[in-house]
Amino acid sequence: MGAQGKIAQIDSQRPFSPSLVDGFQRKHDYLRISLTEKCNLRSFSKEHILTDDEVIRLATLFVRSGVTKIRLTGGEPTIRKNIVDIVGRLNELRPLGLKSIGMTTNGLVLSRKLSDLVKSGLTHLNLSLDTFDPFKFELITRRRGHEAVLRALDMALNNPLLRSVKLNVVVMKDVNDGEILDFVDLTKKTRLSVRFIEFMPFTGNSWQKDKMIPSSELLHIISQRHPGVRKASDELNDTARSYVIPGYRGSFGFISSMSDHFCGSCNRLRITADGQIKVCLFDSTEVSLRDAMRSGASDEALLGVIGRAVGNKKEKHAGMEDIDVIHNRPMILIGASPSFSHIDDHGRPTMVDVGHKAVTRRQAVATGRIVLTRDAFRSPKAKARSKGNVLTVAQLAGIMACKATSTLIPLLELSPVRETQSIRCTATVECDAKTGVEMEALTAVSVSLLTVWDMVKAVAGKEMVIQDIMVTSKVGGKSGDWTRVQS
Incomplete structure (x- = not known):
């Protein structure tokens, strides 16, 4: 044998x-x-x-x-x-x-x-x-x-x-x-x-x-x-x-x-x-x-x-409609999986119906940073006569933008940068007007990245950081043409 x-x-x-x-x-x-x-x-x-x-x-x-x-x-x-x-x-x-x-x-x-x-x-x-x-x-x-x-x-x-x-x-x-x-x-x-x-x-x-x-x-x-x-x-x-x-x-x-x-x-x-x-x-x-x-x-x-x-083991487990998800402990092996609710079955952007959600009190705190020159940092009221107190106007603008977020959110094509595990957004704005384009371009980039944050917050909400938002070039207008020198 x-x-x-x-x-x-x-x-x-x-x-x-x-x-x-x-x-x-x-x-x-x-x-x-x-x-x-x-x-x-x-x-x-x-x-x-x-x-x-x-x-x-x-x-x-x-x-x-x-x-x-x-x-x-x-x-x-x-x-x-x-x-x-x-x-x-x-x-x-x-x-x-x-x-x-x-x-x-x-x-x-x-x-x-x-x-x-x-x-x-x-x-x-x-x-x-x-x-x-x-x-x-x-x-x-x-x-x-x-x-x-x-x-x-x-x-x-x-x-x-x-x-x-x-x-x-x-x-x-x-x-x-x-x-x-x-x-x-x-x-x-x-x-x-x-x-x-x-x-x-x-x-x-x-x-x-x-x-x-x-x-x-x-x-x-x-x-x-x-x-x-x-x-x-x-x-x-x-x-x-x-x-x-x-x-x-x-x-x-x-x-x-x-x-x-x-x-x-x-x-x-x-x-x-x-x-x-x-x-x-x-x-x-x-x-x-x-x-x-x-x-x-x-x-x-x-x-x-x-x-x-x-x-006490049952003959078979319940069907997918009846499995006890609430009381069954998480299986970390399987892990939390992303749910991209803003994308339809064909990968296209789609609206999300929140009508079924209950009205509850919510709060979120977000921080950001803008690096100024030394002179600008020492004199935040330097432009007060021409455009008003900088900090007060920025505060009001932030509040107004917050209230109007639902009308601002754009849907842009974003490019992942694998080397830095990040997403890069580039907005080019052209118009025939008496003023504008810088704020419009910054708003497009800012709110687009905020849209990315909102869409994947269930997967990586605690780890994400939005940074390095800037105007890289401008053509036309009173200040003339210029391009930021990349360091």
């Missing part, structure tokens, strides 16, 4: 705990453990998070009960301080029946740790990347690091010890659906598996039904480009329906959680970073294993808590 046969024989003889079998006779041998609720650059209290020893204790209990696959998630698992040690300790559970250790990561800091993680026992890696566009990447993730993710992906594909490398792509209409074929092209020369995930509703990710594209539509788009595409064999509990293109080394697939339930073969359980067991991703019900452990519960008592939770 070969090695694989002996392993199969041992597996068949190992008892599977009834605590991991639900009322529909589904055996749960796949455990996802969230190591942190953090994403990079965000801080949370550590007191409620499971300790390393608590993570290992639960993992050991689950493996002894029948779990063969563990995947580490988050938040972002790679920012867990002892992540390499945790993987190494999980690797010691292999004699108990653990077969694989996976991780899902955003890849931002993975390149520094990947080699050590693999040496410690990591076997499967899922990277999350929703766009090839660095500028769009920053809008979606609210941080830089696009190159770091691509570098991590390249390192993973070139590491022969990793059994599987997958790329998770959450597809959103009018955000990244135009890049589907580009992602499929990645599978031509690499062993990569690209998985397109339907946009799913969770607290904080601005889910909208019309942003979710059914997997069937994506397959149709891909089939038009690649008519030879064919279905690949799936394992019984695969969440992704996989396909291959003849001649391509890799594969692609769809995780159709919204349009096509695969609940009938679900074998997954989840432990959140704060030690709650979730038996379904879309079910807000949680039971605290952390509190039980910290209250002195034995392994037998813990297994009883787990068994009761698994026993």
Whole structure:
């Protein structure tokens, strides 16, 4: 008997705990453990998070009960301080029946740790990347690091010890659906598996039904480009329906959680970073294993808590119209996704209906700066006789412009500058009049950039800065022609 046969024989003889079998006779041998609720650059209290020893204790209990696959998630698992040690300790559970250790990561800091993680026992890696566009990447993730993710992906594909490398792509209409074929092209020369995930509703990710594209539509788009595409064999509990293109080394697939339930073969359980067991991703019900452990519960008592939770698992999750978005915790892995409400299905500017919104008291504070010459700064009333007190007039003008914003907002074509992760706006104003053009040009630029701010504030409202608004040249008028010398 070969090695694989002996392993199969041992597996068949190992008892599977009834605590991991639900009322529909589904055996749960796949455990996802969230190591942190953090994403990079965000801080949370550590007191409620499971300790390393608590993570290992639960993992050991689950493996002894029948779990063969563990995947580490988050938040972002790679920012867990002892992540390499945790993987190494999980690797010691292999004699108990653990077969694989996976991780899902955003890849931002993975390149520094990947080699050590693999040496410690990591076997499967899922990277999350929703766009090839660095500028769009920053809008979606609210941080830089696009190159770091691509570098991590390249390192993973070139590491022969990793059994599987997958790329998770959450597809959103009018955000990244135009890049589907580009992602499929990645599978031509690499062993990569690209998985397109339907946009799913969770607290904080601005889910909208019309942003979710059914997997069937994506397959149709891909089939038009690649008519030879064919279905690949799936394992019984695969969440992704996989396909291959003849001649391509890799594969692609769809995780159709919204349009096509695969609940009938679900074998997954989840432990959140704060030690709650979730038996379904879309079910807000949680039971605290952390509190039980910290209250002195034995392994037998813990297994009883787990068994009761698994026993209450439903046959399938609710449809997209009925999922409990309000009470289900945010899934930071999926992340907050941008909702460009001012753009229609064809990418054209459109008005937004706010008639349904309630009238509430609101306040916003914005700051700006204009750098003056020394003489102008010392004498703000120097032009008082010809144009009035500068500060008073500017104050009144600002108030009047604020009240008239709805009539001022223009829609201009703006140019992203990838090197500085910014948007540049240039306005050219021409007129035949007794005065004007400078203020008109400045107003066009200012209000256009304010429009950009308003449209993407849900994605990057806290990070954006409007700056460097200036007149760069003028032709005609009493002051004559001039061009600003760029420093």
